[in-house]
Amino acid sequence: MEAAPLRFVQARGHEDPLTLLGELGQSRYLVWYLADLGAKSAVVEPNYFDRDYLSEFAAFYCTSSAGYSNCCERAHYFATDVDRELLERAAGGDSAAYGLLQDSYLGFVVKRPIPGTPLGRTVLRWYVDDTPQLPRVVDPSRDYAVHLAGIELNVRGLAWQQQDAGVGACATVALWSMLHSSAFDDRHVVPTTAEVTQTAHRAGLSAQPLYPSRGLSFGQLIASVRDSGFAPLVVAGEQEHSRFKREHFCPSLASFIRSGYPVLVAGDLEGGNGLHAVCAVGFRQAASLDVAAGNVELEDTRTEYLYLHDDNLGPAARFRVEVDPGSEQVFLKTAPPAKRHSLELVDPTEGYPRFIPTALLAAAHNDVRITPDRLHSLALNLGTMIVSATGNAIGLTASSRIARLSNYLGQELSRVFSGNSALLARTRLALVETVAPMSLHLGVVRIGTGHAPLLDVLYDTTDSVPNMRAFCYVAYHPNMAHVVQQLIAFKLVSLGVEVAGF
Amino acid sequence: MEHFGRLLPSWSYIVRYMEDMTEPRITPGQSCLWTTPATVSALPLDRVKVDPNVSAEQIRRAVAQLGERAKAFEGKISEEVLRASVR
Numbered sequence: 356m357e358a359a360p361l362r363f364v365q366a367r368g369h370e371d372p373l374t375l376l377g378e379l380g381q382s383r384y385l386v387w388y389l390a391d392l393g394a395k396s397a398v399v400e401p402n403y404f405d406r407d408y409l410s411e412f413a414a415f416y417c418t419s420s421a422g423y424s425n426c427c428e429r430a431h432y433f434a435t436d437v438d439r440e441l442l443e444r445a446a447g448g449d450s451a452a453y454g455l456l457q458d459s460y461l462g463f464v465v466k467r468p469i470p471g472t473p474l475g476r477t478v479l480r481w482y483v484d485d486t487p488q489l490p491r492v493v494d495p496s497r498d499y500a501v502h503l504a505g506i507e508l509n510v511r512g513l514a515w516q517q518q519d520a521g522v523g524a525c526a527t528v529a530l531w532s533m534l535h536s537s538a539f540d541d542r543h544v545v546p547t548t549a550e551v552t553q554t555a556h557r558a559g560l561s562a563q564p565l566y567p568s569r570g571l572s573f574g575q576l577i578a579s580v581r582d583s584g585f586a587p588l589v590v591a592g593e594q595e596h597s598r599f600k601r602e603h604f605c606p607s608l609a610s611f612i613r614s615g616y617p618v619l620v621a622g623d624l625e626g627g628n629g630l631h632a633v634c635a636v637g638f639r640q641a642a643s644l645d646v647a648a649g650n651v652e653l654e655d656t657r658t659e660y661l662y663l664h665d666d667n668l669g670p671a672a673r674f675r676v677e678v679d680p681g682s683e684q685v686f687l688k689t690a691p692p693a694k695r696h697s698l699e700l701v702d703p704t705e706g707y708p709r710f711i712p713t714a715l716l717a718a719a720h721n722d723v724r725i726t727p728d729r730l731h732s733l734a735l736n737l738g739t740m741i742v743s744a745t746g747n748a749i750g751l752t753a754s755s756r757i758a759r760l761s762n763y764l765g766q767e768l769s770r771v772f773s774g775n776s777a778l779l780a781r782t783r784l785a786l787v788e789t790v791a792p793m794s795l796h797l798g799v800v801r802i803g804t805g806h807a808p809l810l811d812v813l814y815d816t817t818d819s820v821p822n823m824r825a826f827c828y829v830a831y832h833p834n835m836a837h838v839v840q841q842l843i844a845f846k847l848v849s850l851g852v853e854v855a856g857f
Numbered sequence: 858m859e860h861f862g863r864l865l866p867s868w869s870y871i872v873r874y875m876e877d878m879t880e881p882r883i884t885p886g887q888s889c890l891w892t893t894p895a896t897v898s899a900l901p902l903d904r905v906k907v908d909p910n911v912s913a914e915q916i917r918r919a920v921a922q923l924g925e926r927a928k929a930f931e932g933k934i935s936e937e938v939l940r941a942s943v944r
Binding site: 641728 | 906
């Protein structure tokens with residue numbers, strides 16, 4: 356292999372590696388996505404050893420008579436014109452040049468030397484969020500540090516790649532994306548696609564050959580998560596053919612993602628495409644609306660848009676959650692946001708078939724043993740009790756997440772008590788000093804009226820369902836505390852210690 | 858702050874302005890349980906109170922009436938899903 360200089364090319368120009376891939380669907384999607392991000396140029400590393408591809412090469416491609424190379428190409432995209440002079444200045448320590456590169460850095464695409472499935476590990480920045488009051492929830496995203504000629508550049512996203520159909524199928528790459536989650540930053544080495552496939556085939560779990568990979572069963576996916584050192588949390592559709600109603604699907608998915616866990620969504624891709632798997636990496640937060648008196652609503656039921664890493668399309672493809680009017684079952688339909696560029700490009704998601712989810716799988720920390728199903732069941736029951744105790748005078752909203760104890764005490768309470776530092780301090784100290792030691796991760800059920808929180812119940816995540824208990828509840832208003840006290844006096848619930856957040 | 862207020866007439870305006878900035882301004886329908894502070898003012902909380910005429914048995918019945926809605930969250934996974942091959 357010979358040394359080769361970096362190449363400085365125009366985005367979408369004839370030397371752009373994505374342009375060179377021609378009409379490949381995923382390549383067209385990436386061109387569109389980068390155009391929306393305002394990509395102007397790319398710096399191409401002609402020789403790049405990619406950890407995932409090396410693993411695929413060692414597992415499969417090295418024995419092919421095609422004589423594949425073990426070396427990839429990596430293209431870095433920028434929202435400014437980057438030329439050799441700018442890069443030289445940054446490489447020489449010029450802080451202004453470095454700042455310009457970092458501010459305009461959009462992410463990277465690895466191109467494998469596999470002609471049929473060239474798109475390897477890809478991390479691109481998210482679009483700007485235009486409605487932060489109802490944010491795009493992308494908690495699983497993480498920071499990736501990349502090095503270009505000794506210059507460290509950072510991009511926040513979650514890795515995507517095209518299935519190669521040799522080492523990995525769609526389920527493999529969806530699982531691989533999941534295990535990149537920010538939630539596991541502190542104690543985990545991300546497995547390669549080859550390792551994911553090998554783990555799934557351990558101990559006679561499949562009668563299929565290991566390579567070329569023809570897909571994994573859902574049972575194999577669960578085993579692969581477990582054997583990778585995580586707790587597999589499954590939520591299955593409750594309708595005929597394991598399909599979902601909206602009230603089950605949206606809150607479950609939102610709860611996982613809000614907890615920092617990307618979700619493998621398995622389901623039927625219509626049009627004779629069979630079973631498919633994608634990785635949900637974000638959703639657009641639904642607005643709270645005033646709920647009619649006497650009712651309890653799971654707030655996330657209104658979730659309208661999801662962002663999916665679909666290996667057929669590309670990273671963070673926006674889908675709309677729709678409901679079949681007859682069966683009331685959920686299906687997902689591509690619904691890209693209005694384009695931000697003025698180029699004449701064909702919408703790469705046009706004509707993509709409907710996707711009907713049947714099961715969700717998340718990889719959680721090993722000590723987490725409860726699913727959003729359990730939290731939502733508790734939320735519905737408790738909300739109904741509260742509403743009923745008031746003589747159906749109010750309507751309530753409810754939502755859930757799994758949170759690390761330190762994050763709940765830190766960021767979450769800080770947000771809830773925004774502008775009231777005395778109350779924030781008192782509540783934090785009460786949680787530490789008056790509640791028995793809590794688990795590392797908490798199941799948080801939040802109940803409110805409209806958009807305003809009234810009550811958090813903090814559940815132990817480390818026990819079995821029959822033994823599951825609440826450590827405490829934080830009431831944000833004295834009236835709510837009185838209602839809960841009445842339920843406890845009636846012996847209808849056990850919610851642990853009361854913490855007054857008012 | 859009061860000391861500065863006596864020296865600079867505009868200071869009291871700045872202080873009031875900053876206090877106003879910290880008061881949450883949330884429009885219903887544009888926020889959610891995870892982004893709204895609990896200190897939001899003007900909540901209709903006068904109705905959040907125990908109705909003395911409601912018994913424990915009535916509350917139990919209300920929960921039981923959740924029926925099918927609650928069953929959706931029982932988390933059963935079918936053999937069909939486990940064995941399905943995802944490509």
